Amino acid sequence: MALALLPVLGNLLGTAAAELSRTPKWVIGAALHAAAGVAVALVSVDLMPRILQTTETPLFLAMFMLGAVLAYLLAQAACWVSRRVEGGSAGAWVVYMATAADLLSDGLMTGASAAVSPELGLLLALSQVVANVPAGFASLSNFRAQGVPRRTRLLAATSFILPVFIGVTIGFTMLRGAGETAQDAALGVIVGILLVTTIEDLVPEADKPGTGRATSTTAFVGGFAFFAVLATYFE
Numbered sequence: 001m002a003l004a005l006l007p008v009l010g011n012l013l014g015t016a017a018a019e020l021s022r023t024p025k026w027v028i029g030a031a032l033h034a035a036a037g038v039a040v041a042l043v044s045v046d047l048m049p050r051i052l053q054t055t056e057t058p059l060f061l062a063m064f065m066l067g068a069v070l071a072y073l074l075a076q077a078a079c080w081v082s083r084r085v086e087g088g089s090a091g092a093w094v095v096y097m098a099t100a101a102d103l104l105s106d107g108l109m110t111g112a113s114a115a116v117s118p119e120l121g122l123l124l125a126l127s128q129v130v131a132n133v134p135a136g137f138a139s140l141s142n143f144r145a146q147g148v149p150r151r152t153r154l155l156a157a158t159s160f161i162l163p164v165f166i167g168v169t170i171g172f173t174m175l176r177g178a179g180e181t182a183q184d185a186a187l188g189v190i191v192g193i194l195l196v197t198t199i200e201d202l203v204p205e206a207d208k209p210g211t212g213r214a215t216s217t218t219a220f221v222g223g224f225a226f227f228a229v230l231a232t233y234f235e
Contacts, residue, residue: 003114003121004168007106007128008161014136015157018144029211030219031134032202037223038127039198045231046123047191055184063185067192075201100163106132107167109190114168115175116183127227136160 051060106128114121136157143153175183206216 001165001168003110003125004107004161004164006125007103007110007132008164010129010132011103011136011160012157013129014133015140015153017133018137018140019150019153025209026211026215028134028137029206029209030215031137032206033211033216033219034223034226035130035132035134036198036202036206037220037225038130038227039194039202041224041227041231042124042127043191043194045228046120047187047194050120051184051187051191054180055188059181059185060188063188064192067189067194068196069192070189071193071196071200075197100160103132103160104163104167107164107169108171109167109193110164111168111171111173112175112183112186112190113171115172115178116187123227123231126230130223130226 110121110125110128113124140153140157143156148156175186178186211219
């Protein structure tokens with residue numbers, strides 16, 4: 001449960017930044033590129049070496065494809081909802097629901113990883129601190145832009161803790177005490193979700209603000225290096 005606070009912390013930092021300041025769009029783009037660097041480092045530095053030590057390639061590929069399919073279905077569901085909600089502050093609430101769904105998946109991944117190894121759960125939760133700052137910023141910025149009252153905005157931001165706790169509880173309970181094969185298979189699904197979401201959703205969103213190539217590359221490398229050092233520290 002303590003690990004669940006970390007993804008929420010990143011989200012709350014983003015909402016606080018949106019509430020207290022007018023952050024330039026290029027800064028958001030840079031933050032999203034940093035989050036992409038963290039996600040790629042999590043997969044390449046920690047998850048893949050762990051999985052390939054004990055898992056047969058066919059099983060890993062099957063679980064990876066399952067994760068990719070789940071990521072695709074979540075994206076399609078978000079698009080379906082956004083096409084059917086119009087007017088007023090509805091668009092902001094669509095962003096809110098998408099952020100809540102993302103936090104639910106963060107919780108599931110954190111809980112599942114913690115069931116495999118406490119250190120792995122901590123690493124993934126720490127990586128989400130960086131990754132969730134832009135999401136929290138975008139959600140609250142949309143509320144402000146569409147005139148949602150400040151009290152409602154803050155209540156919505158606080159409610160983000162619920163999907164993370166639900167996800168952590170489900171993920172940890174399902175895999176606690178499970179065999180090594182089942183745990184590694186779950187990590188394969190997480191790899192599929194992370195990579196597809198990062199490449200298909202996060203990176204295109206990071207490019208929208210028009211952040212300069214030098215800045216975006218530096219941010220990506222910084223995010224990657226941050227997680228690589230973090231992973232080495234917790235080995």
